Amino acid sequence: MAVDYQQLVLPYVPPARCGDVPGTRRPVIVVGAGPVGLTLAIDIARYGTTVLLLDDDDRLSSGSRAICFAKRTLEIWDRLGCGDGIADKGVSWKVGKVHVGERLVYSFDLLPEAGHRRPAFVNLQQYYVEGLLYDHARMQPNLEMRFKHKVVAVDASAAGARVTVETPDGRYDVLCDYVVACDGSRSPVRDMLGLASRGQTFRDRFLIADIRMEADLPIERRFWFDPPFHPHGSALMHRQPDNVWRIDFQLGWDADPAAEREPERVKQRLRRMLGEDTQFDLIWCSVYTFSCVRMEHFRHGRVIFAGDAAHGVSPFGARGANSGVQDADNLAWKLHYVVRGEAPDGLLDTYASEREQAADENIAHSSRSADFLTPKSEISRVFRDAVLCLAEAHPFARRLVNSGRLSTATTLVDSPLATPDRDSFTGAMVPGAAAADAPVTVDGKRDWFLRHVGGRFVALRFADRATPRTARVRDDSAPPPGQAFDTLPRIDPLLVAAPSSDSAHDKGALIDIDGMLAARYDAQPGTTYLLRPDQHVCARWRHYDAGALHAAAARAICNG
């Protein structure tokens, strides 16, 4: 019997029964149990650092809300051990179709190549994602969750942070080293600190409706400009599990949100789109506007912001929840290394700089989409309409049609943790990139590359004749002069061998069965990559060089 996550009431434990020992200082408190807070808390706990997750509510997401979860997000959840449940429940898709009027003008494939474990996207209601993350969070011994424990004050100084929590049974304080606010676009913690998220709000309104309907339609993202069933506006249709469909109508700025939410009016719009005879049930609807905003700084001393609390975008690129999960992916290992004393506090500044840059990229994409969907001036509309008009007969114009540029993994260009290339490489796996997946075999069994990296630093070595039978990294060389081992993170070696090579029989070696790993990493025998715990590329070389590897690893934890 499947759990009805929409009805699930999460357990409330009164403060007196939480077992807090007065004066105890916790390493990390995460505020907000949405997709970002849950991901972050699970990730931190799995590294081995205890974490307390506080949420003011005892219910999961109301309504489907975020529904498009990107390949990179699924890969992050794979690393945490909960990707299968989410990917299996979700509806996979990769093709988007754009219609102008009644004509299909443009079709795009977000993952045109084979050899990836995860699809470009799965669609899944946010409450399922939160429910499946919650089920996984409950199994983490280092993670404690408290629901209906609302953070009402945060008093942070150089010495530490004191968080005041309000419950139905009174208030209490907890001390900690770091607070991470994952408490959403209206972040109460942000307000408590007197901080703001700034940017532009777009003067447009959108109706979002979820319906249940039996329909034999292809599983694609379908977008319309000026369709006959909704003239002068745009519309978007997405499939979710359980025969649920998400439909989004652009209403314009002058629309009356209260009137547009009236179920009869919503159903009338839907009947125009789907046909008078189509049977459907309206199960959720909402009218929204959107902004492209971000906080100037994601880190304020001991208080760190992630997800919608730190940045906000339009929904058309699926860049909200997906970028928030990438925030969590970036932050968890850094918090772990810092609270364990294995990296300086400055490593947390790189969370802010890397993810602020990612937010800028997401906001740029989102703002461009918004400018196309909601032209801000007469001339902007003239050019938009010119693009749409040219698109049918002119291939170049199809590339200008912008119905949302969908979320992909952010490459952390200019990251202070990455070591710039010294050797010559081509391809996408530049320092700062999120590691690409590829099929491999291990001990004769089919497997995926990404299952073998992440959660720790990995030295990925493509075998050559000089590779020792067991590709040790730490033990086969002295540390560079003046560099003590305790300033280095632990690095686990990982050997990749071509099916025909001598190393193919080494225990634990990954066999690059289809050659895709070498192709995607532009690898030759001897090529070595250093990968971060969040699977981003730190550095790469044409030949294994222990000194260079150690220097790059030290740099990757701000000890360089």
Add this chain to the structure above:
Amino acid sequence: MTPARCMQPRRAQSATGDRMPLNIEPNIASPDEFYEALLAAHRDLTPDESQRLNARLVLLLANHVGDLAVLRDALDRARGSVRNRMA
């Protein structure tokens, strides 16, 4: 006589030695024929229709040029000749 609405873009004036990627030397073999064709394309159109034609023309030609640096240079010059920007 310089028409009142035409301003010399400041950047172009001061750009001695600064190589602009946009070709501003004569490049059309029959300039008068081009000009005639341009006006002919707009014949009988309302100002609104002309604006729509111009938008399509810009997009078609921009794609033909392709190089973003050239396009940016053209945009800067065109804007500069409408509104002289402060250096």
